[in-house]
Structures are given as structure tokens and as C-alpha cells.
Amino acid sequence: MESKQAVNALAALAQETRLAIFRLLVQVGPSGLSVGEISADVKTSPATLSFHLKEMVHADLIEPRQDGRFIFYSANYAQMNGLLGFLTENCCAKDGVSCLPMTKGKCVPTPATKIKRRTANKP
Amino acid sequence: MESKQAVNALAALAQETRLAIFRLLVQVGPSGLSVGEISADVKTSPATLSFHLKEMVHADLIEPRQDGRFIFYSANYAQMNGLLGFLTENCCAKDGVSCLPMTKGKCVPTPATKIKRRTANKP
């Protein structure tokens, strides 16, 4: 994933309603939910909901699937995992000593790393 | 982590310059970088850089540490991990069959889950 794509995905998640929708869909799994079902969970007008769904599709975080009169939206897990990987990429790589090995995708610095003091002359 | 905190953190990351700063600090580790050092990596005016750093501190994504005339900023790994956990929480929990067990913090649905078709009458 590259930076602009990541910014788009993050912006798509950085909104109360959209974040709720995304988490809902992540929990539901690949089968997804129709707009009507989603609207039962988040309180907003149809127009606003449509706007938010469009934003998320555009950011490639969710995918629409037409089924009769309904459109089912499901989470794009690949994109989500790509985003998480992008954020944690090369965690503590320039430090080398203060990080524990990545566990469960988390970046975990050692608790009490001694921070070297740097004088005014040389940052 | 709760929703509003997550939205704040995501908004703080959803901007090209701030995302670059955050990734830089994640890679540097707990010792962090001074504003001057950060400014060598991202091209923007001092005022704008200060504005962005403030946003990220306010979202609890980075932490300032004064050292003489310098202020060193470092990534808040706990907050980052909390955010990643919040996004992937209960992945596919309502589905139950289509997801592989979480590996390395990633949510991985099985490749070709058969999606059940639902008729117009009952979403």
C-alpha cells in the first residue's frame, strides 16, 4: 500500500458513522449486509448513509454486491490488513534494540528503554 | 478504546504529512525525534508542522518529551495497538464459519465462502 491510498482509507474511517459501519461489516463477515440492514444500526438519513457508503467504497474499504433489489456491502479485508501493515511497517527498525519482536501484528517497544540524551548541538 | 477516541486517532492519521510523521516515529522507536529532525523529513513550514504535531498529541498518537531546547516526539505504541485492535475487534464473529483464526493480528476470511442468497422479502 502506498501513502495516498492509506490516507484515503484512514479518512474513510475517521468519521463516527463510517467507523461504526466498517466495524459492523468486519464483524459480520464476507456475506455483508444490505443498506437497509446497515441503516437499522446507524441512525442517519438514507442520503447521508449513501454518501458514507460511497466514500468507503471509493477508499476500497468495503465492496458492494448487487442481489436483486438489494445491495450488500461487505468489508474488504485485504485492504484493511494492508492498512494495518502500512501503519506498523518497519516498527522500531531504526532503533534496533528497544522493540520486542512483532507479536500478533503489534509493535511492542520494551518497557524501560534508556533514552539517550542529546545535547543542543546535535540533533 | 472507544469510538470517539478511535475517530480522533484516525483523523489524526488521515493527512499526508501527519501520516508520514507517524510512520517515521513508529520506525524510529521510543527515543523519538526533535521537531527539527522531523522537519528534515517532511516539507512544510514550522507553523504547519507545529499544528500537525499538536493534532497528533491531542489524539494521543505521539508524545512530546522536552530535552533542553528540543522537544522530542515519539510514537505512542499503546494507542496505535489499541486502534488496530479496535478496527479488527470480533472479526467475522457473527459469521462463524467463513473466517480463519486471527493470524498476526489480521482478519482473514476463507477465500471462497459461499454467500447465501437472500430474497427481496427478508434482509
Add this chain to the structure above:
DNA sequence: TCCATAATTCGATAATACTCGAATTATGGA
């Protein structure tokens, strides 16, 4: 004490995002 440097705050401007009523498109069933 005085100066140079590190970094922030202020204020104004430009750009982008959110919300929703009303109108529109599309589909399945009577």
C-alpha cells in the same frame, strides 16, 4: 545579561467534508 536558536501561537484565507430534503433510477412482484 544578551543573543541565537527551537518551537509554538495567532489570525486570516482557502479548501474540503457533512447533512439532508427532494428528485431520480432500478428491481421484483401483483
Add this chain to the structure above:
DNA sequence: TCCATAATTCGAGTATTATCGAATTATGGA
């Protein structure tokens, strides 16, 4: 074919965010 329902698009008003020059605060060293 015609109607009810599912969902989107349009347009306009409001609010939030980003940028940066100039002024300000704070620190260490001469």
C-alpha cells in the same frame, strides 16, 4: 404494465480542516 420498495444522486447550507507569515515564548551558551 404498474406499483411499492431499495437505494442513489443532486444541490445548497453549514461546519470543520489545512496552510503559512508574522509575532511570541523559552532555553542554553557566550
